[in-house]
Amino acid sequence: MLNIRVVFALMSLVPTANQTGVAVRFVADEADAVLAILRARRTGISPSQAQWDAVFSSAGYRALLRRETAMGRAFTDSSFRAFVLSDTLLARTPALERTLAAWKTTHVSAAANRALAYLPAGTPLRATVFLEVKPFGNSFVFDLDGTRAIFLYADPTKTTDQIENIVAHELHHTGVAAACTDATDSTLPPSIRKARDWATAFGEGLAMLAAAGGPDVHPHALDDATTRARWDHDVANFNPDLARLQTFFLDILDGRISADSTRQRGMSFFGIQGPWYTVGWKMAVAVERAYGRDRLVAIVCRPVDLMAAYNTATRSRGNPEQLALWSDDLLRRLRAS
Secondary structure, eight states: OOOOOOEEEEOOOOOOTTOOSEEEEEEOHHHHHHHHHHHHHHTTOOOOHHHHHHHHTSHHHHHHHHHHHHTTOOOOHHHHHHHHTOHHHHHTHHHHHHHHHHHTTOOHHHHHHHHHTTSOTTOOEEEEEEEEOOSSOOOEEEEETTEEEEEEEOOTTOOHHHHHHHHHHHHHHHHHHHHTTTOOOTTSOHHHHHHHHHHGGGHHHHHHHHHHTSTTSOTTTTSOHHHHHHHHHHHHTHHHHHHHHHHHHHHHHTTOSOHHHHHHHHHHTTTTTOHHHHHHHHHHHHHHHHHOHHHHHHTTTOHHHHHHHHHHHHHHTTOTTOOOOOOHHHHHHHHOO
């Protein structure tokens, strides 16, 4: 269990009808310790050993080290020290100070409630959100001793509203992991289990919908025009993307691809926000608009049922967009028991 030394927000979330066991906390000890060194450097003072010890003993740093090591990446105290001592990072000190001060006002309760609105009633929601000053400009999630950890890169270009959206997205994943513990049937043939496991990646689209707050809100309403245009372009590619995913599922079911090829192809559908996101989102939107949010939430743990419900919803509306549908044969095979 991590010994979390600095927690700047452990918020009592606004009660909701399906809220049970919600505990989301923000931890900024790594970022604060790095900023203390940067402030010292800006005044011409060399960092003290105590300041370095504060960095390397922080919960945020130790969690980051565990994650990078688990991913097989080179990440050492000495390399991180060199990063903190770089002139490039020093020049970013004022921007980082403003960013962290603003992010500490993030509405954790709002982010949690967005996630909970798209999760089964009673879903526990527990996560630690680490704010990180680190060499690589990416945010990600990682499991630490059974607790979901969300690592947020301290990016001065991101607003507090954008951070709230990111946290809501990741909290939805956290909730799905907690709610869907018995979703896999171990008695199924390996090929069906593998295809079903990959279908859970449509959860990216569900998380996009939850983070936005509903089907009538653009998933990138808070982002710049370039990001919105990229998403719109990829959503417009829905039909060929669904066809590619269908071929992928059939290749798994028919045993036509190796384990390595399966992983390579499956991972390629993530991309920046690739078909697992866009196809998953468009299916979820179709189901919610046709049958309401409760119907969508009821199948959040059953992606094959999501695929089938999307087909039914699209057909029931006459399919004015001429959207591609999943083949009945694929759905039958995925449902086989």
